[in-house]
Structures are given as C-alpha cells and as structure tokens.
Amino acid sequence: MTPRLRKLPAVIAMTPTIFFVVVVIGFGLLWTLWTSFTSSKLLPNNDFVGLAQYARLFASDNWQVACVNVALFGVLFIGGCLALGYALAVALDQGIRFEDAFRTIFLMSASLSFVVTGIVWQWLFDPTFGIQAAVRDWGWTSFRFDWLTREETAIFALVGAGIWQATGMGMVIMLAGLRGIDQDIWNATRIDGIPAWRVYIHVIPAMIRPMIATAAVLLSLTAIKIYDLVVVMTGGGPGISTEVPAKYVMDMLFQRNNLGQATAAATIMLLAICLLVGLPWALLRRAK
Amino acid sequence: MISHLEPDGPKPRSLSPARIALYVFLALSAAFFLLPVYVMVATSLKPMAEIRDGNLFAWPQAPTLAAWAKAWGTACTGRVCEGMSPGMVNSFKIAIPGTLFPVILGALNGYALSFWRFRGANWVFTALLVSTFVPIQVFIFPLVRMMTAAGLFGSLPGIILIHTGFTLPLTTLLFRNFYAAVPEEMFSAARVDGGGFWSIFAFVMVPISTPIVIVAVILQFTGAWNDYLFGMIFAGRENQPMTVLLTSIVTSQYGEKEYNVNMAATLLSAAVPLAVYFASGRWFVRGISDGALKG
Numbered sequence: 172m173t174p175r176l177r178k179l180p181a182v183i184a185m186t187p188t189i190f191f192v193v194v195v196i197g198f199g200l201l202w203t204l205w206t207s208f209t210s211s212k213l214l215p216n217n218d219f220v221g222l223a224q225y226a227r228l229f230a231s232d233n234w235q236v237a238c239v240n241v242a243l244f245g246v247l248f249i250g251g252c253l254a255l256g257y258a259l260a261v262a263l264d265q266g267i268r269f270e271d272a273f274r275t276i277f278l279m280s281a282s283l284s285f286v287v288t289g290i291v292w293q294w295l296f297d298p299t300f301g302i303q304a305a306v307r308d309w310g311w312t313s314f315r316f317d318w319l320t321r322e323e324t325a326i327f328a329l330v331g332a333g334i335w336q337a338t339g340m341g342m343v344i345m346l347a348g349l350r351g352i353d354q355d356i357w358n359a360t361r362i363d364g365i366p367a368w369r370v371y372i373h374v375i376p377a378m379i380r381p382m383i384a385t386a387a388v389l390l391s392l393t394a395i396k397i398y399d400l401v402v403v404m405t406g407g408g409p410g411i412s413t414e415v416p417a418k419y420v421m422d423m424l425f426q427r428n429n430l431g432q433a434t435a436a437a438t439i440m441l442l443a444i445c446l447l448v449g450l451p452w453a454l455l456r457r458a459k
Numbered sequence: 460m461i462s463h464l465e466p467d468g469p470k471p472r473s474l475s476p477a478r479i480a481l482y483v484f485l486a487l488s489a490a491f492f493l494l495p496v497y498v499m500v501a502t503s504l505k506p507m508a509e510i511r512d513g514n515l516f517a518w519p520q521a522p523t524l525a526a527w528a529k530a531w532g533t534a535c536t537g538r539v540c541e542g543m544s545p546g547m548v549n550s551f552k553i554a555i556p557g558t559l560f561p562v563i564l565g566a567l568n569g570y571a572l573s574f575w576r577f578r579g580a581n582w583v584f585t586a587l588l589v590s591t592f593v594p595i596q597v598f599i600f601p602l603v604r605m606m607t608a609a610g611l612f613g614s615l616p617g618i619i620l621i622h623t624g625f626t627l628p629l630t631t632l633l634f635r636n637f638y639a640a641v642p643e644e645m646f647s648a649a650r651v652d653g654g655g656f657w658s659i660f661a662f663v664m665v666p667i668s669t670p671i672v673i674v675a676v677i678l679q680f681t682g683a684w685n686d687y688l689f690g691m692i693f694a695g696r697e698n699q700p701m702t703v704l705l706t707s708i709v710t711s712q713y714g715e716k717e718y719n720v721n722m723a724a725t726l727l728s729a730a731v732p733l734a735v736y737f738a739s740g741r742w743f744v745r746g747i748s749d750g751a752l753k754g
Contacts, residue, residue: 181575185568199597255488258484262488267482273489276489276493279496282736285685286687287729291496335492343744351748395594
C-alpha cells in the first residue's frame, strides 16, 4: 500500500467531523456574516445594506446595556471564580482532614445547570421569603439582600450565582496544577525563610500558569455566552438592567423576528471572542 | 527495663492560629456551597403555609412529599399538566446518545489527529479549535433552516445530532491532548507488529484511555443533561428535556408561586447529574489531574 492509502482509514474516521466543520460551522458562519449585511427581517433576503444593521445595533439602548453588562459580569465572574477557586485549591492542598469531603462539596454545584442555579438563587434573593426575610426574622431588621429587585445591583446577583456554580471547576483544574509542583520548590523557599503564603501569591501562580489559563479560557467562554442564568434569574430585568448579548440575539431571533439585528449581534459576539479569548490563547500556545 | 521510649508514628500537629484560620475558611466556603442546596431541600418539603410564615433556613416541622408528587406528576407547563416526569425520560433519551456519539467520535478524532497525520490534519485541528470558541448564537438560524430541510427539526435524532456536532470539538481536543502524551514508541511498535488504524485504536489506545474517557463522559453527560438552549429550540414538543420543562413550570404559574413545587422540580432535574457526580467525582478529579485539561 502507498503511504497515503494507509492513512485513508484515519480520513474516513474523521469524515463526519470534517463534514460537520465544513458544512455546519463553515456554512453557518458565512451565512450569518452575509445576513448581517442585509435588511433581513422575519425571512432572510439578499438586500445589501452595508453596515446599517451594525449602526442600528450600536445605537440601541438594549445592546449598549448588554455590552456593559457582559463586560462587568465577565470581569467579576472570571476574577471571582479564579480567586476563590485558587484559594480553595490552596486550602485543599495543605494536608487537611476530610479533604475528600471538602472537595466534593466545593465541586458539587459544578454539576448543576445554570437553569437550576438561577432558580435557587432567585429564591434566596426573594425579598419576601428569601435570605433577607430570614435574617430580619432573626432580629436584624434593616438587613437588605434585595439585589435582584434593584436595577443597580441585579447584575451582581447574577455574578454571585455564577461564581457559586462555576468556581468548583476552576478549583479542580488549579488543584491539579498544585499537585504537580515539585517538592524542591518548597524545600528551597523554606531554606530561604520565605513564608508559605508569599510563595502562594508570588511564585506558584506563575508555575501553574497553563492551568490558570485553561480555567480562564473556559470561564470566559461561559461568561461571553451567558444566557440561561439571565433568562431564569432576571429575564433581563428589572427594566433592561441585566440584558446580555446572547439574550439580545435570541430575542431578535424568536420574539422580534429581526434576523438582520440578530446576525449582526452574533457577529459582534464572535469578534469579541476572537479578540478577547482566541487571540491571547493562540499567542500563549505559540509562546510555549 | 526500658531505658527510653522512641515516639511512634508522626508527630501530632498542634493547631496553630494559621491552621485554625484555614479550617474556618474551609467551613465558611463549604457553607456557601451547601446552604443553597439545603434551602432547596428544606423548602421542597414544606407546605406553602409554612413557607409564608416560617424562616427560610428552618427545617420543616412536618416534612411532606406533597410538593414532590405534584412536581413529578401534575404540575402545569402551560396547558399540559404532567409535571416533570415526561422530561426525565426525554433527558435520558437525549443525554445518553448525546454522550456516546461525541465521546466515541472524539476518541477516534483525537487518535487520528495525534498519530495519523494525514494531509490537512493540521487544518482540521485548527478548524476544530476555532469552532469551540464560536458562540452558538451564530448558528441557530442557519441550523434551524438546515434541520428543517433535512426533516430533522423538532425530532429526537435532530437534537442528538446537534449535541453531537457541537460537543465534538471539545471531546476531540480532550482526547488529542491525552494521546499527545502517549509515547510515540508505543504507536510505532504496534505499527511494526502489523497493526492498522482500527486495530491499534481498539487494542492499544482504548485500553489505556480510561481516565480521559471518564472525564469526557462526565463532562458530556452533565453538559447534555443540563443544556437548555438546544433543547428549547431543537427538541420539539415531544422531546422536551427536564431543563426546558423546569423553566416552563417555574415561569408559567399564575397567582401565588408554589415555591415548594418549584424547588422539588428543580431538585428532580438536578438529581441525575448530582448522582453521576457523587458516583464518579473522584475519578473525574483524578482524570483532570492526569492531564485531561492541559494546554
């Protein structure tokens, strides 16, 4: 057999994947990109309008709020998950008792959907029955935990719920990194008399950078696409205070029947992911 | 007579202030992760009167499964009042093939990309990498069109196909990273012994793949079970998974919300991924430590 023929089974095995990538991904991308330059409403048409959809998009209040929200959510959510996840991973790595039990508890919510997460936290934030009522019932009558009902704070309630759901995954990835660290580092820093907490802040993060990067990439993909959690917990409200880009696309597709706006918004989401996640990640890989 | 005693075993660790602070931090964190689940369980076991008058954190005075029965069998989603029970079957029908296909294909892909570098393999790999980053929203409308054209829109094979396609890039990456760490000599030796593409996969690669298979299966299964977006759009009325039923039960109540029924329904939809996680979480963690998510 010629070398190329011998590799034929590999190509055959990958045919479904190649088909999917070319047809679905390729066609879908091009179709969406093209439609975003047309005046399509309920049905797609080929009436080219240049960048008019993008101009309308960025003039829309909903979209502006959505962009600010996803940036705020992204920074706090990713930062919160990484910081808490790292702290938990470090704590678990101290040779503690009941390590398995603690790790199981911290990772448990990662198996739950954002739908479940949203319903639970909506219940906890409920001003008449939730945590606010419970704490007032105990005697702290001015206690406020009504973030979901106020426009300025509702986005932070989403961040809290998101951190609750996603921290465990980041923790496990970073814990895997901590377990791979050479014991010599600890011996060396002990001889130099550097306290452990300073090593954890200044030395270890650089050593487990690949794991932190993996966790950060996964979390940022979650953040940019955030949809279920918002729909269930706030529905974008109060008012439009918790609108997000993914929800803007869905609303334009299924409620407002505005394909042009939906595809323009989806294209901007794609651009944002390429620039904010894909590019740094590709550079990091190359640097290795 | 014994002249002196040697201490036996490790020196008992004294509880330093730092150690106490560590345990306080762990306990507080555990409370943060556990309390919402506790509140869910407690609320689901209370009658509505007790929810209105009692404290959120109080354990029910007389736990009752009435809300669970209603959530399972008679709660309404719009006009249909069958509770969560049809969704349980649907979720299994979607999540099991939605796990098997992407894991098997992902393993094959990862193997082909790592060891059989055919022409264009790098191109395919790059395309897969890129497609993991593309937001699903970009594809929804063209997908609806394509699925309708193929007669698969709103059908079980359709939703399974969608799950398989959109998770393939991720499973491929997982397996490729895993096989990249397998020594090349192992593959060469199998080639010298006359192994072909399929026989090397079946007899050499599959047997060593257990850690990554466990990670992939858990990620895929919980991912497919927890999916809301695809199920809502592509599954159709007959195949609605639990997440979709759950949101319609929670959002479609008129008048006073039945929080106990909502919580019971939420727990019902969370039960299976939680069970999977408790049964296999230990291996999941080990698989990740073995390098499933590196690079």
